[in-house]
Amino acid sequence: MRIARFSIDGNVGFGVVEGDADTEPGLVLDIIKGHPFGEFERSGQKVPLGQVRLLAPVLPSKxxxxxxxxxxxxxxxxxxxxxxxxxxxxxxxxxxxxxxxxxxxxxxxxxxxxxxxxxxxxxxxxxxxxxxxxxxxxxxxxxxxxxxxxxxxxxxxxxxxxxxxxxxxxxxxxxxxxxxxxxxxxxxxxxxxxxxxxxxxxxxxxxxxxxxxxxxxxxxxxxxxxxxxxxxxxxxxxxxxxxxxxxxxxxxxxxxxxxx
Structure with a gap:
């Protein structure tokens, strides 16, 4: 599973990257409910990867x-x-x-x-x-x-x-x-x-x-x-x-x- 952190319209969230292509036109994000460090589920709300800004996937304390x-x-x-x-x-x-x-x-x-x-x-x-x-x-x-x-x-x-x-x-x-x-x-x-x-x-x-x-x-x-x-x-x-x-x-x- 590929978990991405992203920004769209000023909102930041996490999503599961779906698709087999190596380029953005073939990939979509299924926005998740919850947090990847705990229990979460896919929302079914999907956004083409090219329409979001990918962020650093985590914000580490160190x-x-x-x-x-x-x-x-x-x-x-x-x-x-x-x-x-x-x-x-x-x-x-x-x-x-x-x-x-x-x-x-x-x-x-x-x-x-x-x-x-x-x-x-x-x-x-x-x-x-x-x-x-x-x-x-x-x-x-x-x-x-x-x-x-x-x-x-x-x-x-x-x-x-x-x-x-x-x-x-x-x-x-x-x-x-x-x-x-x-x-x-x-x-x-x-x-x-x-x-x-x-x-x-x-x-x-x-x-x-x-x-x-x-x-x-x-x-x-x-x-x-x-x-x-x-x-x-x-x-x-x-x-x-x-x-x-x-x-x-x-x-x-x-x-x-x-x-x-």
């Missing part, structure tokens, strides 16, 4: 991201795979949705794309046993862990380099039935392929990460875990259109603009 979870990516940045996961936060203000512009931060000259599978938490949880990870996951979406690489190199903490406004595009919806074990993760910039990997190459699986992170903190409904990026990260410029595509989910597209 985005918990994992670095260096693909060996080739760690290598391309001159790092080794750490013995324990590198975990950092991106604030809720970093989240934007599909189609939203991303303003190039004034304090950086080297913003880079990082295509990632994002895990969306479906219920409050803490110290999750491995065998119960599936019970706390609502589904999965596409993410772009935009990074001010020059700032990351110059500052010990990654708060500014990873957490600037707009640095966490999410979307286009949450896929609840995805098996995350081995799906393709790709990134294109202006139609040119930059990244192509598979989640099967991750050093630590989704289950590993949920267990590790929830040992330390309570995860709330709508919280997001970013699972790391495959090799091929590279720079973005003002005017670029960057697209993250994950097999079984869809494509998240954003355009880089000059900060006003």
């Amino acid at each position: 985005v918990v991201a994992v670095g260096r979870n693909y060996a080739e990516h760690a290598e391309e940045l001159g790092h080794t795979v750490p013995e324990t996961p590198v975990v950092f936060f991106k604030p809720s203000t970093s989240v934007v949705g599909p189609g939203d512009p991303v303003a190039y931060p004034a304090f950086s000259a080297d913003v880079q794309h990082e295509a990632e599978l994002a895990v969306v938490i479906g219920r409050m949880c803490h110290q999750v046993p491995r065998e119960r990870v599936a019970e706390v996951v609502l589904g999965y979406t596409c993410a772009n862990d935009l990074t001010a690489r020059d700032v990351q190199r110059g500052e010990e903490q990654w708060a500014r380099s990873k957490g600037f406004d707009g640095s966490c595009p999410l979307g286009p919806w949450v896929e609840t039935e995805l098996d995350p074990a081995d799906v393709a993760v790709a990134c294109t910039v202006n139609g040119e392929q930059r990244q192509l990997g598979r989640t099967g190459e991750m050093v630590r699986s989704v289950a590993d990460l949920v267990v590790h992170i929830s040992e330390a903190m309570t995860l709330l409904p709508g919280d997001v875990i970013l699972t790391g990026t495959p090799a091929g990260v590279g720079p973005l410029n003002v005017g670029d259109e960057v697209a993250v595509t994950i097999e079984g989910i869809g494509t998240l597209t954003n355009k880089v603009i000059k900060r006003g």
